[in-house]
Amino acid sequence: MTEATPGRRGGRQLPTADELRIWRDFIETTAALGSRLESRLQGDSSLSTGDYSVLLALSEAEGQAMRSSELASHIGWERSRLSHHLGRMERRGLIRRQESATVPRGAEVLLTTAGAEAFRGATFPHLRAIRELFVDALTPEQIVAAGEIATALRARLDVPRAQ
Amino acid sequence: MTEATPGRRGGRQLPTADELRIWRDFIETTAALGSRLESRLQGDSSLSTGDYSVLLALSEAEGQAMRSSELASHIGWERSRLSHHLGRMERRGLIRRQESATVPRGAEVLLTTAGAEAFRGATFPHLRAIRELFVDALTPEQIVAAGEIATALRARLDVPRAQ
DNA sequence: TTAGCATCATTGACACGTCAACCGGTAGGT
């Protein structure tokens, strides 16, 4: 297939004008979609999508608590990012941090009642926004295609410099 | 079609588990793709994608200069965002700002030679990265599908609260 | 024992975005 379409996978270095146009549409639209979701969530609940990820993970954790590093890897964040974010969330009373009693060097992050409350209030409008802005915008076939595209892009991202 | 698939477009409020999984894959992967491009560009040229957009627009403008508001609408940024960004770019010597001689209240943004230089150096690696991380990660059919998905999502974003 | 050494987490500096307030100038209506 790569042989049968000369120039497609071959020595060409740069995207064509069409590919570039699609690239720009794609990356800008997905970014705009993210921002829209962000501001919807903000308006509906005064939470950011970062807050939401953290609260979701803690809500599902047993005891409504997780080790910081565990939380970081669970939601795929760098520890530094999480630490900054937890600081801001702690100031707003959404979570608490305490030295883990069991593990010596481990910081436990725990959901406060205010945090659990905020998460419960945010869930429904957030999911509704996802449905309106993503699910309902696409045909069922396009949703499947979007999943496959994400998988293909992710695979490429995971092998940073292969070839 | 919407009638033939009961429940699909009907009274349901929330995404299904499958839709939600695809949503997360999709939004997280596209965000990660953006970050990867950003850091590739940063490493190759010490420019951000924001810098790149500004420099691209100025490079293509006649006289390598544009009015600030014109530039903002050309690349789709808020005025405030552009103003902050131009301040940072000016500090690095990539652009200059001056009162427009012709239009009284208009600020002209002009490309410096350093800015033009930086842009020229960034173009090739940036386009190559787009090809590696996006174009080459997808089949030709998937690229077309990505374009259609972007168009559909954009259409929904442009009518914020329609229905 | 102690000298590294990796790991967990935090911190500071900085770039980036958004929001709301502000400023100066121009245009319109009275």
Add this chain to the structure above:
DNA sequence: ACCTACCGGTTGACGTGTCAATGATGCTAA
């Protein structure tokens, strides 16, 4: 002429993200 309203642009405050440096703690090998 004067008041007002808008328009182009800037600024400040703040939340957010990355990177590099730092503490603090446990592990391992001399």
